Amino acid sequence: MEFTHFNEKGRAHMVNVGDKEDTKRVAVAKGYIKMNKETIKLIKQGLIKKGDVLSVAQVGGIMGAKNTSTLIPMCHNIFLTGSNIEFNILEDRIEIEATVSTVGKTGVEMEALTAVSITALTIYDMCKAVDKDMIIGDIKLMKKTGGKSGVYERK
Numbered sequence: 001m002e003f004t005h006f007n008e009k010g011r012a013h014m015v016n017v018g019d020k021e022d023t024k025r026v027a028v029a030k031g032y033i034k035m036n037k038e039t040i041k042l043i044k045q046g047l048i049k050k051g052d053v054l055s056v057a058q059v060g061g062i063m064g065a066k067n068t069s070t071l072i073p074m075c076h077n078i079f080l081t082g083s084n085i086e087f088n089i090l091e092d093r094i095e096i097e098a099t100v101s102t103v104g105k106t107g108v109e110m111e112a113l114t115a116v117s118i119t120a121l122t123i124y125d126m127c128k129a130v131d132k133d134m135i136i137g138d139i140k141l142m143k144k145t146g147g148k149s150g151v152y153e154r155k
Contacts, residue, residue: 017076020105025146027100027110031139033105033120034093044089050105050126054087054094057122061085064118065100065111072114076106083111094121097142107119 043053050056069077081101088095098115100108117138120136127134143153 002128012074017105020148022101022103022105023146025101025107025144027107027109027144028097028142029050029109029116030095030097030141030142031116031120032095032137033123034094034135034137035127036133037092039127039134040089040091040094042130043094043127048126049129053123055125056126057119058085058087060122061096061098061115061119065098065108065115068087068111068114070111075110078102078106078108080103080108083115085115095122098141107144107147109141111123112144113141 013139034040042048045048046052065083066072079102082099082102084099085098085099086097088097096116096119098112098119100112100115102108116139117136120139124134125137140154141152143151145151
């Protein structure tokens with residue numbers, strides 16, 4: 001097996017993608033934050049003292065996508081052409097879906113996964129004063145398009 005993120009001396013390096021073709025790339029990731037039913041009610045009623053939880057979390061997730069390369073050591077700094085966060089509020093959890101896109105030489109899977117993670121962490125931060133039992137979970141890539149490997153879709 002050949003490792004792609006090590007140089008000839010066995011040291012870590014970022015892969016050179018300069019010779020790759022630019023393609024349109026999209027990645028979708030999902031996850032959730034589980035919480036007490038009362039916390040969900042407070043979020044819906046706008047009664048969390050730190051403010052509008054979902055609006056702040058949405059901005060946090062977009063910022064997370066934009067800053068992925070500063071958090072994940074071997075990620076390339078990618079110019080994003082779009083980033084969107086959607087919520088599905090259930091009785092005991094908030095499902096999070098992030099869609100991130102670019103036209104470039106490398107994919108945006110890590111940006112989508114980071115967006116979901118930061119969105120969930122922002123919700124946790126906004127609500128921790130009333131619910132320390134929250135659980136963040138099941139963060140996963142759902143779909144990616146573009147690039148040499150083509151389309152991936154979770155079954």
